[in-house]
Amino acid sequence: MKMSGEEALFCCVDGGASATRVALYDGTGHRLGLTVTEPASLTLKGADAWTVILRALDSLFAAVGLSGSARPDIRYGIGLAGVSNTSQRDAFVAAAPAAAGLHVATDAYIACIAAHGGRPGAIVIVGTGSVGYRIEAPGRCRLVGGWGFPVGDEGSGAWLGREAVAQALHVLDGRYRHRPTGLHRAIIEHCGGTRQAMLAWLFQAPSGRFAELAPLVVDHALRGDREGVALVSAAGREIDALATLLDPSFSVSLSLVGGLAEPLSPFLPERLKRRVRAPEADAIAGALRLAQGKAPAETLSYAVAS
Secondary structure (H helix, E strand, O other): OOOOOOOOEEEEEEOOOOEEEEEEEEEEOOOEEEEEOOOOOOOHHHHHHHHHHHHHHHHHHHOOOHHHHHHEEEEEEEEEEOOOOOHHHHHHOOOOOOOOOEEEEHHHHHHHHHHOOOOOOOEEEOOOOOOEEEEOOOOOEEEEEEEOOOOOOOOOOOHHHHHHHHHHHHHHOOOOOOOHHHHHHHHHHHHOOHHHHHHHHHOOHHHHHHHHHHHHHHHHHOOOOHHHHHHHHHHHHHHHHHHHHHOOOOOEEEEEOOOOOOOOHHHHOOHHHHHEOOOOHHHHHHHHHHHOOOOOOOEEEEOOOO
């Protein structure tokens, strides 16, 4: 295949807890291809995330007529969940293949770069998990939340699914304190319908599997289900809390990103709705900036109570 423009190749990765997007660009910034594959979160995969990324990259090479011999010429821009854990990040970087360049950051960093065109701004990621993130100055960033499932991820898909399942288990036991709703029946049916089936479902349920229940919760909320509305409204308050911790004075641009950002938008507190602006681009655009060396290295600080 004849490459257009400069001969550089950029592999751009946005890896989370539910799926990973891998895109290949030529030296002019033209996208050659994009594929979606399994999760590459370092929390889930560790250094084995490279297996996921390189398998996807090989499929892109085959699709556009490039041979694997071009791999050492790749410049990588990689944003992954779990990179804020420095030991996981160091192990991942140490396992890297030969490459022309490697830039690794959190998935929140590339999403925030893309959302605000590289300028200072804030995002709340609302997907399988949740995290609040702010770029305060080039490369200098602040993170709130991001503790992961099951102790964190408030307002996320996994959190919504877990809360709904907890209620459904109480309904199945006959100890739920309120009248069951259609949401509870739908959750019980989805998870197998019996105590034994639900035990088996729970035994094999990582965060992504709980997050698969979030559309059920949102759908019932949109139809006026009492408990569905209560759950998504609680999720909205958790998202608002992350946004407020990032920017108490409401002084910077804020975007919500992730697969649940749009479905949950009707249930956000009004003050948050007024603040939110659509992101300029998606996270892959941020990964491309990273790969091209157009984004400074990420330096994180954390919200700490005084």
